[in-house]
Amino acid sequence: MGVAVSGQGIPELPGYRLVFADEFDGDRDTSSWSGYQGQPKGRPQARWRRDHLLCHDSRMLLRTTFTEGLWTSGGTSNARAGTQTGGAWAFRFRARPAAGIGYAFLLYPGGGGWPPEVDLVEDFGGERRRFRTTVHWSDPTTGRHEQKGWAVEHDQTAWTTVVARIDPGRFTVDVEGVRVLDWDGTLDDGTPVPWAVPDSLPLWFGMQAHAADGATDETTPPVSDVEVDWVARYARLD
Template sequence: MTPLRPQRLLRAALVTVVAAVSGACTTMSSADDRPGEPEPTSTCVAPGAVSGVGAPSSAGPAWQQTFVDEFHRCALGDDWGTYSGSPGGNPVGEWDGSMVSVVDGTLRLGAERTSSGWVTGGVSNYPVTQTYGRWEVRMRADRSADLSYHLLLWPKNEQWPPEIDFAESVSPERTEMSAFVHWKQDGENRKANADTDGRFAQWHTVGVEWLPGLIRYLLDGKVWAEVRSSTMVPSTPMWLGMQVEAGACERREDWGMSPCANDEPRPQSAAVEIDWVAVYRPSADFAAHAGEYFLPTPGAIQISD
């Protein structure tokens, strides 16, 4: 690991970040110019913010919003794609587009136990691919010992690693959440993580800021963990993925955690709900407003190799 701590190094990197993202974005849409949305109906759209907090239009002068989706329609739309097949490295359950729906102003990633096993939902925001930026998601998760959820940035070129997981949980009561970073070093796949507590069966805003040599994990607008390393932090274009997976009990055993118990919540169906998603890239004058990024955030967990 090569820590990126000196202020002059990050300042120099920020000079290039705007140029990097300006050409990295593909077919982005905004809330004002997204084509082809169906007219709202009472069965698909809930008035106001479902979660009590509306989608932001700004994250301050350091950021320029490139995409926002409040799911005020009846269909998923062209900015998203659904997952299918078995999750890599996880043979328990399958993804299927039937488990993804947009109703009552929310994106719903469902999960259902069937006679042949679990079927779950996942989506990619592949059209909004960029190098560096800020992603925020307003979400909540039903309690379940069998299911995990994962909100992450995935490389456009499909060459893994890297991967940035900014909200991940196998907690049956949704009282814990993890952040991970995956990278390759000296020919080996590496990972590091941090954990935080909360009541994630209720609505929260989770997010991540990604810059050269820096990842900052966000919870309700505050930085709770960060990575400062030119080795661990990726520099390849990435897109947002959000998914529910079966096999949380098996993962807990693999990780040396306590096995699933009979008194834990084991519903036959559950879901992760998304009220809105907002994406930003560094603004043209990002460097002029980036003083807070130069030093470690007070109170935040410093994730290292």
């Protein structure tokens, strides 16, 4: 591995082996990363364009600009590099403050459909002092969409390493080496929902920026970036 521009490289994870890594040292590897194009669902005043997904100075940039009267952003799927059932995903990023400009790092089912989805890190714009992690699933009896979310206090304007693991019956997230989330599929009232932990589904990793309708204001910069230093995926050794 090369020298990370953020000063911290891809980690080794005990109990896992590295199966994919990208440090974005050249142009976007289109065999691994596809670019989003079109209108984000439910966001009529926003759009995605592939030319807002940039590789520059060993970083991938998810850029947002105000272009032709619309907030236009970059987003990408890593599905071309394969899906994975369980294991770990790690990435290092930072985001500039921007009112109304959100972003997400997520896991999505290889077979399509929604839910399930795991939003590993999701921010809705502003000062970047707090993000949310959310697990979405369907109730196996009613088919109703359910979710559980956690708020994590963390300054995302500084370079931040996130490691998320999906092990049998357990979902954990570490931020800068600190465990911030450890969930065994039990709701706050004690109700077990073991099917909510997507440990048997093939998942792909994606990352995207997007504007929220009506949430931008006069302080929103005309150009803002979410910078990604590297992304890695690991399989369990067992």
